[in-house]
Amino acid sequence: MKTSQMLIPTLREDPGEAEVVSHRLMLRAGMIRKTAAGIYTYLPLGLRVIRKIERIVREEMNRAGAQEVLMPIASPAELWRETGRWDFYGKELFRFKDRHERDFCLGPTHEEVITDLVRREVRSYRQLPLNCYQIQTKFRDEIRPRFGLMRGREFIMKDAYSFDRDEEGAKRSYQSMYDAYHRIFTRCGLTFRAVEADSGLIGGSSSHEFMVLADTGEESVVYTDDGAYAANVERAELPPPIDTPLEHARPLNKVATAGVGTVEEVAAYLKVEPHRIVKTLIYKAAKELVAILIRGDHTANEVKIKKVLGVMDLELADANTVMKSTGAPIGFAGPIGLQHVRVVADYAVKALSNFVVGANEVDIHYLDANWNRDFAVEQFADLRNAQAGDAAPRGTGTLKVAKGIEVGHVFMLGTKYSRSMNATFLDPQGQEQFAVMGCYGIGIGRTAASSIEQNHDAKGILWPVPIAPFHVHLLPLSQSAHVTQAAQSLYDSLTQAGVEVLWDDRDERAGVKFNDADLIGAPYHLVIGEKGLAQGTVELKERKTGEVKRIPPDVIPATISALIRDRA
RNA sequence: CGGGGCGUAGCGCAGCUCGGUAGCGCGCCUGCUUUGGGAGCAGGAUGUCGGAGGUUCAAAUCCUCUCGCCCCGACCA
Numbered sequence: 186m187k188t189s190q191m192l193i194p195t196l197r198e199d200p201g202e203a204e205v206v207s208h209r210l211m212l213r214a215g216m217i218r219k220t221a222a223g224i225y226t227y228l229p230l231g232l233r234v235i236r237k238i239e240r241i242v243r244e245e246m247n248r249a250g251a252q253e254v255l256m257p258i259a260s261p262a263e264l265w266r267e268t269g270r271w272d273f274y275g276k277e278l279f280r281f282k283d284r285h286e287r288d289f290c291l292g293p294t295h296e297e298v299i300t301d302l303v304r305r306e307v308r309s310y311r312q313l314p315l316n317c318y319q320i321q322t323k324f325r326d327e328i329r330p331r332f333g334l335m336r337g338r339e340f341i342m343k344d345a346y347s348f349d350r351d352e353e354g355a356k357r358s359y360q361s362m363y364d365a366y367h368r369i370f371t372r373c374g375l376t377f378r379a380v381e382a383d384s385g386l387i388g389g390s391s392s393h394e395f396m397v398l399a400d401t402g403e404e405s406v407v408y409t410d411d412g413a414y415a416a417n418v419e420r421a422e423l424p425p426p427i428d429t430p431l432e433h434a435r436p437l438n439k440v441a442t443a444g445v446g447t448v449e450e451v452a453a454y455l456k457v458e459p460h461r462i463v464k465t466l467i468y469k470a471a472k473e474l475v476a477i478l479i480r481g482d483h484t485a486n487e488v489k490i491k492k493v494l495g496v497m498d499l500e501l502a503d504a505n506t507v508m509k510s511t512g513a514p515i516g517f518a519g520p521i522g523l524q525h526v527r528v529v530a531d532y533a534v535k536a537l538s539n540f541v542v543g544a545n546e547v548d549i550h551y552l553d554a555n556w557n558r559d560f561a562v563e564q565f566a567d568l569r570n571a572q573a574g575d576a577a578p579r580g581t582g583t584l585k586v587a588k589g590i591e592v593g594h595v596f597m598l599g600t601k602y603s604r605s606m607n608a609t610f611l612d613p614q615g616q617e618q619f620a621v622m623g624c625y626g627i628g629i630g631r632t633a634a635s636s637i638e639q640n641h642d643a644k645g646i647l648w649p650v651p652i653a654p655f656h657v658h659l660l661p662l663s664q665s666a667h668v669t670q671a672a673q674s675l676y677d678s679l680t681q682a683g684v685e686v687l688w689d690d691r692d693e694r695a696g697v698k699f700n701d702a703d704l705i706g707a708p709y710h711l712v713i714g715e716k717g718l719a720q721g722t723v724e725l726k727e728r729k730t731g732e733v734k735r736i737p738p739d740v741i742p743a744t745i746s747a748l749i750r751d752r753a
Numbered sequence: 754c755g756g757g758g759c760g761u762a763g764c765g766c767a768g769c770u771c772g773g774u775a776g777c778g779c780g781c782c783u784g785c786u787u788u789g790g791g792a793g794c795a796g797g798a799u800g801u802c803g804g805a806g807g808u809u810c811a812a813a814u815c816c817u818c819u820c821g822c823c824c825c826g827a828c829c830a
Contacts, residue, residue, distance in 0.1 A: 194763090196765095196780095197764080197765090197779065197780080197791065198765050198779075199765085201764090201766090201822095201823080202823055203823095204823080204824075219822090221821090221822095222823090275828090277828070277829085294830090325829070325830090327829075328754075328827075328828060329824095329825095329827095329828085331824085336829075337830095340830070341830095343830090344830085395830095403829090404829095487827080500827075591829075591830065592830070594830060626829095626830050628829090628830030629830085630830090631830060662788080662789055663788070663789090664788090693788095693791090694787090694788060694789090694791075694792065695788070695789045695790060695791095696790035696792085697790085697792095698789095698790085698791095699789080699790045700791055701791090703790090712789080714789060715789090716789075717789095
């Protein structure tokens, strides 16, 4: 392709709206443009990358025995009402009505639609296992879309759904998708980690997230160096403390702590370590108020709290509610003397004695509080996020923390959807059974963005060969006849050899071409200049390393084909 | 939804405090020169100042409402 014939609107300056690297570079390289918040148009270069990733995904899905289908984007509310998700999915579901006032939504995921298909078409165990996938645009009206393709409201996703006769079969399907995901992200050139995850809104029993390790990631993962354990922080289970004898309890002691409310302030003011402070978080759990006790240096995990309390809705109480229920402003709540509020504490609190708590009075804290003497704890449980240095849940070692971008997620669904939608088949004994399901997603655009997060430098993108929009950027530095002729001949021979070439045929100065080429990030640049041609060579530059080789034009096609084959 | 910020030429921004001709850089168009890391000179085009209403002789500027966007927190591929 010639640059002059492609829409590649590169930007010299960073657009004001973009914060993270991948978003900035995709805009600057002319790959995407925003149409509305979280909704993007893919320009030719961006689309080429998307298509490359899709191709890899297709190949691996097919290899794993999944079949491609294409479900509708619009789906009727009835299906969603069957599983309860019409209400449960909430505001994130893009809803609309047709001319007859019937409710529809734009699909955020397709468990309902595929299960509806399968319950109609699958009668016998002989038709199972079945695994269908699609690559399609999804819609989720995210509270806060951000970071370009990283979190859009409209995005391209590969979603697959497996149906098996039994739990054993479902596990095999799950494993086969898990393995396929490994191959996909490896082929895309990403550094990633599969971690244990929570199954969230989709539901089901077990799940893994595929996390691309990058500082801009919105997720935190914990892992051990030996690789024996890796999980989303939200998910990582922390065991109860080993029963060690508590210190001798000192008398309870009230102290003035004027104007210091946060753990850091209290710690500094009273000269105690944050881990000797217990913070009391007042939550609204469904209709009732609950005090959650967490050690000062820990953070609460709302997913875990929801599970322990058995509620769906959980939010921190507002200032007024805290004032009313504890008698003091936020920052001074404590478990001692608290009325009409359940008290649930994290395991770590159980191992503490003589700690600091709020006194439910303005500017007052207690020193040397003890849970077994001064107040009643209804239950101790795992309520906090794992953090660096915690003991690993299973096996040996301590946990480390890293930031990650979730590019894929695999779930064991069990019979959650087949039951609620009555998707059954007849087993060999003629008995009706519910199909055992799994579902598997990959964010295609997010995968592209993640690659940029991991592969870029100050000048632009460094695409890995398999997903690069072009393999080679051909850069003739003059408009003279013999340079143009050399470019044409290289373009022809490379194209014939199956190499994808972007030919910068614009009448621009060398600097402009170099800078655009660095920005766009094709793995190889071919520079054709008068000087080189006079010596019978052109320059082959590897974008990533900057390494330059001067090579006679006639051996270029073979050289580049070999390089690309090695890295594909 | 809560908190913070921004909407002025294609892009990046100034002008707003203190009302009075709408500006700068880059890009774009024409010509000449130049041509290995974002050229020089000369000439030129481009604005409902996000929108609506109000105050005023006069509004980008002051007031009210509204829409959009970005950033920080609770959701997810």
